[in-house]
Amino acid sequence: MATTQHVPDILSPEFAENPYPAYRAMRESAPLIWHEATNSWLISRFEDVERAFKDKDSVFTTDNYDWQVEPVHGKTILQLSGREHSVRRALVAPAFRGSELRDRILPVIERNARELIDPIRSAGEADLVDAFATRFPVNVIADMLGLDKADHERFHGWYTTVIAFLGNLAGDPEIAAAGDRTRVEFAEYMFPIIRERRANPGDDLLSVLCAAEVDGVRMSDEDIKAFCSLLLAAGGETTDKAIAGIFANLLTHPEQLAAVREDRSLIDRAFAETLRYTPPVHMIMRQTAADVTLSGGTIPAGATVTCLIGAANRDAERFHEPDTFNIFRDDLTSANAFSAAADHLAFALGRHFCVGALLARAEVETGVNQLLDAMPDMRLADGFVPSEQGVFTRGPASLPVRFTPA
Template structure:
């Protein structure tokens, strides 16, 4: 194996960008009463979703005209009409500055052209191979640290590290470089508010990934970057700027959301021990348990679109230039689609499907990899942590955040 390129730390190595990560999640314990109250007012409510839960000014979007779109049908309408509700204008001021020319910031015809190349590298038959070669070794390494003790905090000891270490393995990252890699990935987000560390981090990650892509093209393996660097559709490969922008975003879009999804899955099952027991005894229930966790507490509660023309949603006029807060959490807790929507129930009907991965042309590219990671993590925990249960001497888990949702702790006991 060739050594990976070396990362360069920020010029001020003591600078801590992780405060932005904490601020972006919010500390709201339960946003759903407010979401349900908003839904009672209609499918379209003027204002921003973020302002419902925090008084901290939004320096990126606070001065722009915004509406919230609520409920399953209205949210699905926005997500599946990209010719009206676009991504480029919605995300250029934030994600575009942080990551560059990533597919999230693209519209047609550019978006479908490059997405079909990415999709080929993320087909289920491709990502399933990474389960044993990439995912399982990470699971084994993390679990070895707490298996002998009979107790653990599954967030601090497992899920908060698990998907990020999968990414490190995918890029053949020297473990010693992991802290700098994570710091730079988070620091990129500061570009959207004009902080110089944001652009510095983006450039340094870009240099690192540029060298890594060149290396993988010269001698490809079976890892994710080798696939992305060499895959072709109709004789076309991904341009370097598109591929490098995607890799810059991978830590946030892939690692963070999978950490949150896995954490919520474990929380839902552990707080409903009868359902945990059912899954432990019948592993064919794991896919529906994952889907219910994603519906119940999707990792991302709200996303943006931009009204590119004068239009309407559910009969409500929407002016061109309006930023549309597309509240995914309201779709997944819509009582007209999901009876008793606030309950975690892996046995509920799967119709309609949840929108945690969005829908339409921007449906999450990495959803198959996320399912592989969540499946293998849950299977390993059920196999090795005998009599897994919440720790009665510790506080019960609480999922927090108004935009990005996850529990801070998940204390458990098991028979070691």
């Protein structure tokens, strides 16, 4: 391992303020760091993180989710491997792609975007995070599942608690206890609804999941509850921060915002570049099943590996001028940016590539399009400079904009 004396600790205020200089120092001089406080190895170079995600030799496993995810969600698809994983993925994946996405989910996405944007069209000002980004994906998921959107505040509270639990790198006992309470509360909320939906199926995603069958296997009530919990947390937090990030990046690069406003096909490029430049999730963990040698040394078997997506996505060995936001860059392909063949690492890669990537893309395309239509001269509030918050997940906490009222 190389020296780490000039690298800010990932739990330090300096790192939370701006992790990108630390990421650069890691990639250049300390690509493999043993981090005592999180009991994990930190990897930061693109080639190493890509290898951990794409691993076909089963050296990098998701066994870490047994303690990282299961306490708040229950056992999820993230923890499974082999045939068990492929069957579970086959049960849920069809709902998030192709005709199901186009015919069943896209109208839900479009309706929820309109419902949030219509009340602010005439205001002339809005905080895009508070008024739209934090609400939109949660409302979409609740609507998709056929849950009562009047419970939005409960959903938002639950997923915020879950994300805090997942990002509890310092082991705060109060955050851990809140995560445990959330698992119990969400189960008590969901199980009666799942039983009712099995007895009286509707046209919603929850009914689809209750009826789904592959090779004679159906999802149990616990399977469905765990997947819904994962969907709310992962789909809510990440899409929330992605939408806020896209606008923060475009509003601070007005010429690129103007290009997207004129040619909406560029939304895919803006989303892909945001996923690379300011990814919503900065860290994903894996666990080693055998000794493995990466840049900087060897990680022993049975170790937790923290894959620093935020660092890898700005690796100068992979991307030209990586610290520059540029939707027109030629080393990032938007055509495959939402598939397991993506050039960036924000959705992970390989067999655990994000099952909701196409859902996120549909939400982003719809939300960005409708916001640009409603606010054609959108600009940042005078004097406001966007900034990100968070370590495990990261994004703008606020994004006040001004525009001519409709």
